[in-house]
Amino acid sequence: MGEIIKINDLHRDFIVGDETVRALRGISFTINPGEFVTVMGSSGSGKSTLLNILGCLDVATSGDYFLDGVDVKSIDKDGRATLRNRKIGFIFQSYNLLPKTTALENVELPLFYNRSVSNAERRERSRKALIEVGLEDRMNHYSNQLSGGQQQRVAIARALVNDPVILLADEATGNLDTRTSYEILVLFQKLHDDGKTIIFVTHNPEISKFSTRTITLRDGHIIGDIMNPEIKSAKKVLDSLPVDDTQ
Amino acid sequence: MNFGNLIKIALKALGSNRMRTFLTMLGIIIGVGSVITMLAIGTGSKQSIRSEIGSMGTNVIMVMPGNGHFGGVRQSASSMQTLKLSDYRSLANETSYLSHITPVVDASGQAIFGAENTPTTLYGVNGEYLDIHGYALSEGTVFTDEDIKKSAKVCLIGATVAKNLFGKEDPLGKVIRFSKIPFKIIGVLESKGSNTMGMDQDDLLLAPYTTVQKRILAITYLNAIHASAISEDYSTQAINEITKILQINHGIEIGEENDFNVRSMQEMLKTMSSVMDLLTILLGCVAGISLIVGGIGIMNIMYVSVTERTKEIGLRMAIGAKGKYIMIQFLIEAIFISVLGGIIGVIIGILAAKIIELLGTPTSVSAFSIVLSFLVCVFTGIFFGWYPARKAARLNPIDAIRYE
Ligand SMILES: Nc1ncnc2c1ncn2[C@@H]1O[C@H](COP(=O)(O)OP(=O)(O)OP(=O)(O)O)[C@@H](O)[C@H]1O
Ligand SMILES: [Mg+2]
Numbered sequence: 001m002g003e004i005i006k007i008n009d010l011h012r013d014f015i016v017g018d019e020t021v022r023a024l025r026g027i028s029f030t031i032n033p034g035e036f037v038t039v040m041g042s043s044g045s046g047k048s049t050l051l052n053i054l055g056c057l058d059v060a061t062s063g064d065y066f067l068d069g070v071d072v073k074s075i076d077k078d079g080r081a082t083l084r085n086r087k088i089g090f091i092f093q094s095y096n097l098l099p100k101t102t103a104l105e106n107v108e109l110p111l112f113y114n115r116s117v118s119n120a121e122r123r124e125r126s127r128k129a130l131i132e133v134g135l136e137d138r139m140n141h142y143s144n145q146l147s148g149g150q151q152q153r154v155a156i157a158r159a160l161v162n163d164p165v166i167l168l169a170d171e172a173t174g175n176l177d178t179r180t181s182y183e184i185l186v187l188f189q190k191l192h193d194d195g196k197t198i199i200f201v202t203h204n205p206e207i208s209k210f211s212t213r214t215i216t217l218r219d220g221h222i223i224g225d226i227m228n229p230e231i232k233s234a235k236k237v238l239d240s241l242p243v244d245d246t247q
Numbered sequence: 248m249n250f251g252n253l254i255k256i257a258l259k260a261l262g263s264n265r266m267r268t269f270l271t272m273l274g275i276i277i278g279v280g281s282v283i284t285m286l287a288i289g290t291g292s293k294q295s296i297r298s299e300i301g302s303m304g305t306n307v308i309m310v311m312p313g314n315g316h317f318g319g320v321r322q323s324a325s326s327m328q329t330l331k332l333s334d335y336r337s338l339a340n341e342t343s344y345l346s347h348i349t350p351v352v353d354a355s356g357q358a359i360f361g362a363e364n365t366p367t368t369l370y371g372v373n374g375e376y377l378d379i380h381g382y383a384l385s386e387g388t389v390f391t392d393e394d395i396k397k398s399a400k401v402c403l404i405g406a407t408v409a410k411n412l413f414g415k416e417d418p419l420g421k422v423i424r425f426s427k428i429p430f431k432i433i434g435v436l437e438s439k440g441s442n443t444m445g446m447d448q449d450d451l452l453l454a455p456y457t458t459v460q461k462r463i464l465a466i467t468y469l470n471a472i473h474a475s476a477i478s479e480d481y482s483t484q485a486i487n488e489i490t491k492i493l494q495i496n497h498g499i500e501i502g503e504e505n506d507f508n509v510r511s512m513q514e515m516l517k518t519m520s521s522v523m524d525l526l527t528i529l530l531g532c533v534a535g536i537s538l539i540v541g542g543i544g545i546m547n548i549m550y551v552s553v554t555e556r557t558k559e560i561g562l563r564m565a566i567g568a569k570g571k572y573i574m575i576q577f578l579i580e581a582i583f584i585s586v587l588g589g590i591i592g593v594i595i596g597i598l599a600a601k602i603i604e605l606l607g608t609p610t611s612v613s614a615f616s617i618v619l620s621f622l623v624c625v626f627t628g629i630f631f632g633w634y635p636a637r638k639a640a641r642l643n644p645i646d647a648i649r650y651e
Contacts, residue, residue: 057565057644078569085567096562096648100263110566112252158566 002069004165004197005031005054010063012049012220023049024060025220031166031199036192038208039201040224041217047201048170050217054199055090055168056080068165085113089159093171095151097143097158103130103150104139107157114162129157133187149180156187160196167191167198173207179241185210185234210234253572257579260556268584271548274541275588275627276595279620281534283596283612288603289527291610293520300516306479307379307512308345308486310334310472310493328468329506334496335472341492344485347375348474350456354463358408358452359424365411369402369425369452371459372473377403377436379475382453387419387434390455398457402430406438406449426463430454482511538620542585542627549581549635560639561647574640581632582625589624593617 012024023046031037039047052058053065056072059080065072068087075083084090097106107126111117117125130139133153143151152172159167169188173181189210192198200211208214209232216224261268312327335350342348352371357364370376374389390401402423409418418432430452439448460466476485486509493499493507553560560573600610 052645055565078571081564081567081569083567084565090565092648096558096565098559098562101259105259109563112256113563113567113569113572115252162567 003030003032003066004068005029005199006064006066007054008064010050010053010065011061012046012053012058013061023220024053027063027217027220027222029215029222029225031197033165033197034192034195035213036188036198036211037200037213037215038211039199039215039217040203040205040208042203045217046220047203047217049220051168051170051199051201054166055088056083057090085110086162087165089162089164089167091152091155091159091167091169091172093174095143095148095155095175097151097154099143102140102142103135103146103154103157106143106154107161109158110162125161126157129161130154132160132191133157147180148176149183152176152180152184153187156184156191160191165197167196169198169200171201171203173202173204179238181207182234182238182241186238189234250575253575254579257576257583260576261580261583264552267548267552271545271584272588272591274544275538275585275624276541276592278534278538278541279589279592279624280596280599281537282531282620282623283593283616284599284603284610285530285534286527286616287596287600287610287612288608289523289530290613290616291600291604291608293523293527294611295609296519296523297516300512300519306476306482308474308476308482308489308509309511310338310474310489310507310509312468312470312507327506328466329497330469330472332467332469334493334507335469337492337496338472338474338489342474342485342488344476344481344488345474346477347378348472349373349376349379350469351376351471351473352456352459352464352466353470354426354459356426356463358412360412360421363412365408367405367408367450367452369454369459369463371454371456371463373456376453376473379473382439383437384434385437386417387432389434395455395457398461399455400428400430400458400462401433401454403434403436403453404432405436405451405453407447408450408452409435425452428458428462476511479513482513486511535623538623538627541588542631545581545584545627546631546635548584549577549632550638552580553577553635553639556639557642557647557650560642561644561650564642564644565648570640573642574636577636577639578629578632581636582628585624585628585631586621589621592624593620596620 007030008028010024010027011022014021014023027050039050041047049058053060054067056067059073067083070083072080072083098109104123104126107129108122111122111125127139130136133156135150135153135157138146138150143154146154152175156172173184176184185207188198188200192212198211200207202208209228211228212231213227214224215222310330312329332350335348338345339348349372354369354371355366356369358367358369373395374391377383377389384403387403389403390399393399394401402425404418404423412418412423413421418435420432422429422431424430436449436453456469474485474489476482489509490505493509494505497506499505563573564570597612600612604610
């Protein structure tokens with residue numbers, strides 16, 4: 001199997017009033033299976049815009065995008081919804097769990113929109129996903145009964161449950177304290193070790209050290225795309241942090 | 248997409264906001280409940296008036312003085328003196344479609360016995376009055392032709408008057424006074440109860456018409472002539488015949504207005520029915536308006552709900568819900584609220600109708616009104632849920648998920 005993501009000369013213009021905001025100005029790269037890519041850049045550089053297009057939530061103004069061999073440009077709105085449902089796992093900065101809903105039910109959500117998944121299978125896969133993110137004892141807790149870190153784990157489980165070809169995370173640790181951030185990073189590294197392909201948007205340079213590749217954006221251009229020579233282990237960093245950290 | 252899943256999703260969304268769901272439903276419950284109850288009161292009253300008039304005898308025919316225009320300006324019938332005893336006589340002798348006929352004069356006043364007294368109406372009639380109006384004697388006898396000839400001071404007493412004046416005592420053979428004239432009670436009428444209009448049919452005295460004309464009213468004309476057709480089927484012929492005879496008697500040319508009017512119970516039944524139909528429609532409309540208000544309540548809440556759950560909608564879209572699934576979800580929510588509200592409303596409406604029935608107003612819940620309000624509910628749900636649902640479906644997932 002070839003590349004998972006292939007984009008070529010991607011542009012995204014936003015028309016605001018009679019001004020045109022050129023958020024992406026010709027982005028091209030290819031991402032292969034098993035890569036853990038961090039996308040860096042200062043605020044407003046176009047990271048989220050790029051990720052939304054990669055996640056089929058938004059469409060490029062021009063340029064090509066192939067996701068897992070599918071030409072996204074040629075697909076309509078409903079087709080993109082199905083694509084999101086089957087091939088993409090999205091993780092947001094603010095978790096976006098449904099209120100008054102248990103962890104398990106939140107994780108089940110994507111499978112509700114997939115008619116080929118039976119009730120029993122939906123339940124089973126959701127349990128497995130929650131076990132994978134280490135929440136086996138929190139399955140029936142409501143989202144408001146969980147800490148931020150736990151909520152983000154549920155969100156990760158929800159992104160995993162449809163067995164996507166790629167996980168897209170936008171500032172997934174942005175709302176968490178240092179320790180919890182590392183815990184989440186440990187989880188991402190574990191998923192990466194298990195063979196998941198991940199794109200992780202962040203403006204924290206520290207985090208890029210845990211990925212295999214870092215793409216840096218500025219003003220809608222790629223200004224850096226490097227393979228990280230040395231990949232730090234989040235687990236080791238976490239273990240080295242003082243247990244009772246009040247920093 | 249599995250439709251069952253969408254129902255589950257919609258129900259979960261409703262369940263997580265029970266109070267609001269219930270309050271929204273309340274509008275529909277009240278709307279449907281009042282439609283059912285109002286229609287039940289309407290049809291119930293109509294049915295009971297029908298059977299009431301039917302039991303009074305649909306073959307009863309009444310001749311009144313005056314031209315009998317309903318509404319408009321009209322002289323009081325009792326002040327007219329166009330009906331004479333001679334009219335009664337010629338009708339009694341010449342008609343072939345009547346089985347019974349009686350002149351009627353009436354006087355209101357106090358009936359007095361010892362220290363007791365009660366207001367009532369004294370009707371001056373002949374013995375056939377009982378056959379025409381379906382009265383029976385529980386004891387005693389009816390006054391005879393002899394009594395009528397002699398203007399005898401005898402009377403029949405209605406059950407209510409009997410109770411008011413005599414309590415548990417037997418009135419038969421006692422003498423009561425009406426307008427200072429003593430009347431000997433020779434018969435007691437069996438109770439007929441009150442009719443739908445609430446008129447007590449037992450609150451009366453019957454005496455020979457000659458007695459009432461001469462001794463009490465001092466008049467020679469009649470207030471009315473009551474008759475019964477040989478059967479309901481002949482009542483139209485009977486009316487025509489009576490009209491013809493009276494026109495000849497009164498010297499009324501063709502094209503001139505009659506100075507009397509002849510009406511059958513059947514006609515009154517028709518008039519009553521159409522009045523009741525109008526009333527039912529009116530009640531239904533008032534109740535229908537509350538149903539519309541309930542529907543607008545659903546629409547309002549669905550709009551609020553869409554706005555409030557914008558983030559949720561964005562998330563659902565981000566994880567792969569197509570616009571139409573979002574739309575169906577919100578439609579199901581709206582329809583569920585209106586249909587469940589409708590079912591509860593129907594139950595409450597039926598219960599309310601039963602309670603009203605117990606309180607004395609006749610009601611009748613028709614299957615038609617249930618089916619109608621149920622369909623209206625489904626329609627309300629779809630109609631008032633449509634726009635909010637479409638608004639939800641058209642949200643842009645990125646904007647929606649960022650919505651705060
Ligand atoms: N819907 C939109 N309409 C108009 N302009 C937009 C829209 N979305 C993004 N932009 C603009 O595009 C540019 C890139 O925005 P984007 O959200 O991708 O930045 P970012 O790199 O994610 O920033 P941050 O790190 O703050 O999240 C910005 O100038 C922004 O104002
Ligand atoms: Mg961003």
